[in-house]
Amino acid sequence: MSPSPKVLLADTNRWDLGARLAIGLSQIGCTVSAVCPSHGHALLVTHVVKRTFPYRASNPLEALRAAIDAVDPDIVIPSCDRSVEHLHQLYGLALKRGAAGQRIVRLIERSLGNPSGYRTITSRYELLALAIEEGVRVPQTTRVSSGADLDLWRASESKACVIKVDGTWGGGGVRILRESGLSPAVWGEITKTSRLSRAIKRLLINRDPFYLRSWLNHVERPIIAQRFIEGRPANCTVFAWNGEVVALIAVEVLRSEGSTGPASVVRLIHNNEMRNAAKRIASRLGMSGFFGLDFILEEGTGYAYLIEMNARLTPPCYLRFEKGRDLVGAMWASVTGQPLPDNVRVTESDVIAYHPQTVREQDRPQDCFYSEPTDEPELARELQNPFPNRTALFRLVQLFDRKPEAIR
Known part of the structure; x- marks a missing residue:
């Protein structure tokens, strides 16, 4: 295959990871295109993206198919859960189209890996059950369908727990319960992800019609409860190919946006438990492409408890370090069949402050690496004041709502 593979990035949200990854992919020789919302997306202001296509909520599969037909990519990289x-x-x-659909079948298998694992990676409960079978350390976890179910389970456990809703991200569908009992208000807040009011709010404020589509299609969002583990959050972002981990970056979270939100400052670490978990899961599911695993490093023991997986881009996937921790180089080498590139460590610091979460210097530790895309000033400005945060309607809602719908 040509050393200049064609990459198609897919994102229904307005996250920055796709744009940040696109820069690295372009620098290594890839031709990058994207299918994404047609307004306010970071991919639209990144000069390295050669072609963009609208990701329409009215018919997302046709939008994806049209972009694939136009680009004929060597690999598709999903940047969000919905695109997965x-x-x-x-x-x-x-598959149902038989011979006529084989080109797309082969592309998606090459991009995501063995299709037998597709259902598992989109279910928190099934993924964690598989991890337990593989000997990975996982907090006690159960499915719950009501507040009464949860109270009954907690009564038997007598421990604090974490509630998570499938199909949510960025801490939006996660609640930590430390006190006994569960009020109807808390359960209502947890399950609001499927409400019409939230779908309309996302449509009007975020210009995100995908929530409305989920409501119209009566998409069910399973809920799980996990035993709460006291400790420090950590995660690893991985590139795998045909079930083998090619590159992995593990970090410990030093600062984050709230107790369940995205990290803002992290420290690079080496952790054998985290790496072994990634290897076992990737091998068991025959995975290809990017994915991330979230852990808690238990206080006192340092044991790494796996709490969930994201089968998409996760930070800091776009930062390049030595062989084995260079996901951009790993993807290029795997797709082209070329040797892994030489070491291209972006910084000697092990502490990374993410842009734009730490745009204020006082939010960054001394001697850290600040991940601002200095070679893309327009992108850096876009990320500091992203859509829809800069709109008048968003600012108006902020005056009355302590938890406005954010895009990160």
């Missing part, structure tokens, strides 16, 4: 689900659905439709 859409690729799985498109794969099923392509």
Whole structure:
């Protein structure tokens, strides 16, 4: 295959990871295109993205198919959970088309890996159950369908727990419960992800019609409860190919946006438990592409408890370090069949402050590496004041709502 592979990034949200990864992919020789919302996305202001296509909520599978037909990519990289689900659905439709759908079937299998694992990676409960079978350390976890279910389980456990809703991200569908009992208000807040009011709010403020589509289609969002582990959050971002981990970056979270929100400052670490968990899961599911694993490093013991997986881009996937921790180089080498590139460590510091979460210097530790895209000033400005945060309607809602719908 050519050393200049064609990459298609897919994102229904307005996250920055796709744009940040696109820069690295372009620098290593890839031709990058994207299918994303047609307004306010960081990919639209990144000069390295050669072609963009609208990701329409009215028919997302057709939007994906049209972008694939136009680009004929060597690999598709999903940047968000919904684009992962859409690729799985498109794969099923392509299978039904027989010979006519084989090109898309082969592309998605090459991009995501063995299709037998597609269902597992989109279910928190099934993924964690598989991890337990593989000998990975996981907090006690159960499915719950009501507040009464949760109270009954907690009564038997007598421990604090974490509630998580499938199909949510960035801490939006996560609640930590330390006190006994569960009020109807808390359960209502947890389950609001499927409400019409939230879908309308996302549509009007964030210009995100995908929530409305989920409501119209009566998409069910399973809920799990996990025993709460006292400790420090950590995560690893991984690139795998045909079930083998090619590169992995593990970090310990030093600062984050709230107790369940995204990290803002992290420290690079080496952790054998985290690496072994990634290897076992990737091998068991025959995974290809990017994914992330979230852990808690237990206080006192340092044991790494796996709490969830994201089968998409996760930070800091775009930062390049030595071989084995260079995900950009790992993707390029795997797709092209070329040797892994030489070491291109972006910084000697082990502490990374993410842009734009730490745009104020006082939010960054001394001697850290600040991940601002200095070679893309327009992108840096976009990330500091992203859509829809800069709109008048968003600012108006902020005056009355302590928890406005944010895009990160």
